[in-house]
Amino acid sequence: MISFKEALQKVLGFPLDLGNELVPLMDSIGRYLDEPIYADRNFPPFDRVTKDGIAIQFDAVIGKVDNLSIENIASAGMAQCTLQDETACIEVMTGAMLPKHTDTVIMYEHITIENNSITINETVTKGQNIHYEGSDESKGTQILSKGTKITPAEIGVMASVGRSNVLVKKVPRVCSIATGNELVDVDVLPRTPSN
Numbered sequence: 116m117i118s119f120k121e122a123l124q125k126v127l128g129f130p131l132d133l134g135n136e137l138v139p140l141m142d143s144i145g146r147y148l149d150e151p152i153y154a155d156r157n158f159p160p161f162d163r164v165t166k167d168g169i170a171i172q173f174d175a176v177i178g179k180v181d182n183l184s185i186e187n188i189a190s191a192g193m194a195q196c197t198l199q200d201e202t203a204c205i206e207v208m209t210g211a212m213l214p215k216h217t218d219t220v221i222m223y224e225h226i227t228i229e230n231n232s233i234t235i236n237e238t239v240t241k242g243q244n245i246h247y248e249g250s251d252e253s254k255g256t257q258i259l260s261k262g263t264k265i266t267p268a269e270i271g272v273m274a275s276v277g278r279s280n281v282l283v284k285k286v287p288r289v290c291s292i293a294t295g296n297e298l299v300d301v302d303v304l305p306r307t308p309s310n
Contacts, residue, residue, distance in 0.1 A: 133285040140273055143265045146283035152259035155276045157249035161195070162213040166244040168206075169226060169233060170217035173241040175201035177219075183233040189214055204233060213245055220244035 117125075135149040164170065169183070176183065179202070186203040189196050191210030198205055198216040205214045213220070222244060225237035252258060258272055265283070273281060299305050 131287070133287055135282050136285050137280050137282050140270060140279055140281055143273075143281045143283050144267065144270060146265050146286070148259060148261055148263045148265060148269075148281065149284050150282040151257050151261050152273055152276065152278065152281075154252045154254055154256045154258055156254050158251040158253075158275075159246055159248060162248050163246040164189075164207045164209060164211045164213055164220050164244065165246050166220055166222035167208050168220055168222040168224075168244065169204040170198070170207045170214050170220050171204045172198060172201040172217055173219040173239070176204070177235075177239055177241075181234065183235075185228075185231055185233065187214070218242060218245075 138146070169185070170189070171177075171183065183202070183204045184200075186198060186200060186205055187196050188206040188208075189211040190208040193211065195212040196205060196214045198214050201216060205217065207214065207220060219239060219241055220243060221235060221237075221239055225235065225239075227234045227236060258276070259269060263269060265281075296306075
């Protein structure tokens with residue numbers, strides 16, 4: 116007789132490939148990917164505002180304009196708007212698309228708003244408070260490897276790239292066969308040698 120460790124090594128020496136199958140994303144948890152997963156678009160997919168505040172054209176405003184007028188408001192989920200007057204600004208909310216013709220976001224805590232006129236109270240750096248398109252991942256980048264065990268984190272990643280179905284390794288079908296009379300159903304009293 117061999118030890119459990121030796122037996123395990125012998126079994127692992129003959130890996131079994133059962134193929135793969137396409138399953139719904141939410142049924143894939145605990146399974147192993149049988150394909151790499153790639154980003155289907157840039158992440159983020161657009162230049163995104165990271166602070167509530169105002170978006171400006173840095174070169175047209177900083178050091179040149181003391182009071183800015185508010186031209187429009189942009190919030191998350193809205194279509195991209197455009198700054199018409201480069202010496203004005205657009206109010207923006209976290210997650211919004213950066214308006215066209217703007218390149219810098221100043222958060223509310225660094226400005227004063229009175230009568231639809233804005234005064235900037237802090238030093239501003241060109242390009243601040245913007246999460247640039249593709250700065251997390253570029254379209255086509257591999258984000259999960261073949262062979263990865265799928266956990267809730269991987270489900271979230273695959274959902275973010277639009278994968279409703281995923282190719283996973285098939286799992287073996289297992290059954291047990293009782294060959295003696297020592298096993299009985301749960302509701303049956305086992306027989307003893309005397310009966």
